[in-house]
Amino acid sequence: xxxxxxxxxxxxxxxxxxxxxxxxxxxxxxxxxxxxxxxxxxxxxxxxxxxxxxxxxxxxxxxxxxxxxxxxxxxxxxxxxxxxxxxxxxxxxxxxxxxxxxxxxxxxxxxxxxxxxxxxxxxxxxxxxxxxxxxxxxxxxxxxxxxxxxxxxxxxxxxxxxxxxxxxxxxxxxxxxxxxxxxxxxxxxxxxxxxxxxxxxxxxxxxxxxxxxxxxxxxxxxxxxxxxxxxxxxxxxxxxxxxxxxxxxxxxxxxxxxxxxxxxxxxxxx
Ligand code: NDP
Numbered sequence: 601x602x603x604x605x606x607x608x609x610x611x612x613x614x615x616x617x618x619x620x621x622x623x624x625x626x627x628x629x630x631x632x633x634x635x636x637x638x639x640x641x642x643x644x645x646x647x648x649x650x651x652x653x654x655x656x657x658x659x660x661x662x663x664x665x666x667x668x669x670x671x672x673x674x675x676x677x678x679x680x681x682x683x684x685x686x687x688x689x690x691x692x693x694x695x696x697x698x699x700x701x702x703x704x705x706x707x708x709x710x711x712x713x714x715x716x717x718x719x720x721x722x723x724x725x726x727x728x729x730x731x732x733x734x735x736x737x738x739x740x741x742x743x744x745x746x747x748x749x750x751x752x753x754x755x756x757x758x759x760x761x762x763x764x765x766x767x768x769x770x771x772x773x774x775x776x777x778x779x780x781x782x783x784x785x786x787x788x789x790x791x792x793x794x795x796x797x798x799x800x801x802x803x804x805x806x807x808x809x810x811x812x813x814x815x816x817x818x819x820x821x822x823x824x825x826x827x828x829x830x831x832x833x834x835x836x837x838x839x840x841x842x843x844x845x846x847x848x849x850x851x852x853x854x855x856x857x858x859x860x861x862x863x864x865x866x867x868x869x870x
């Protein structure tokens with residue numbers, strides 16, 4: 601069976617490696633390729649249609665096409681609907697496409713299973729209001745936290761998400777008090793920068809989680825730990841978790857994520 605990930609750029613994608621490790625667990629043989637698509641909706645639509653016309657088994661979608669994939673899919677999971685973005689395309693028996701969004705599942709799985717962090721009744725702060733933040737709010741809320749605050753550099757984006765999900769928005773400067781979990785869904789760490797939040801908010805924080813991942817602790821992790829965060833984590837486990845959820849949707853097989861995270865971590869350090 602053939603699978604692919606559509607994106608631009610895409611050469612860096614770890615999805616082929618992750619999905620081959622899942623297939624090995626299933627003792628299955630799959631092909632999983634990277635598909636570079638010109639950055640426009642028409643090119644994306646043509647590439648997706650061609651892939652599924654040639655019996656593609658399923659596809660992942662990454663930047664900058666997650667919203668295009670939402671528009672293209674005829675059916676959407678509630679998670680995709682809430683996110684307004686699709687990272688997983690599943691072919692239906694009638695030839696239509698179902699769009700799902702597994703980013704939030706990946707995050708929740710990493711938090712609750714790999715990091716043993718129970719979300720129920722916790723105070724959660726989500727930093728960022730881009731595509732990644734939007735995709736994880738519903739799955740996090742389904743875990744019944746006691747408090748959920750979103751904050752973003754451009755406050756109007758946080759306010760829009762707060763209105764959609766009935767949560768509270770604050771500006772970075774307004775943030776105060778204690779949070780059990782602080783999630784960095786900004787792309788600051790990509791360029792080594794940290795959102796300009798008051799450092800005191802990490803005091804008493806049980807876990808500071810950065811969706812970005814790298815061989816070394818991210819800029820956010822390096823900021824959170826000395827300011828009081830008891831534990832820090834990057835987002836490698838989320839990456840593998842969202843891939844595992846996609847794999848299960850396509851093949852009805854739930855891969856173990858821990859050995860795959862370990863293999864990728866080893867490769868990052870090589
Ligand atoms: P978007 O471009 O959609 O959103 C970027 C967000 O980061 C916006 O909220 C933006 O704020 C904010 N931002 C950017 N730079 C800064 C800064 N210097 N200080 C404060 N805020 C900043 O990106 P995504 O939502 O797609 O991705 C966000 C992060 O999540 C990336 O690091 C990405 O790698 C990671 N990610 C990880 C995944 C995983 O599986 N581990 C999956 C998906 C994403 P503003 O609105 O003000 O511009």
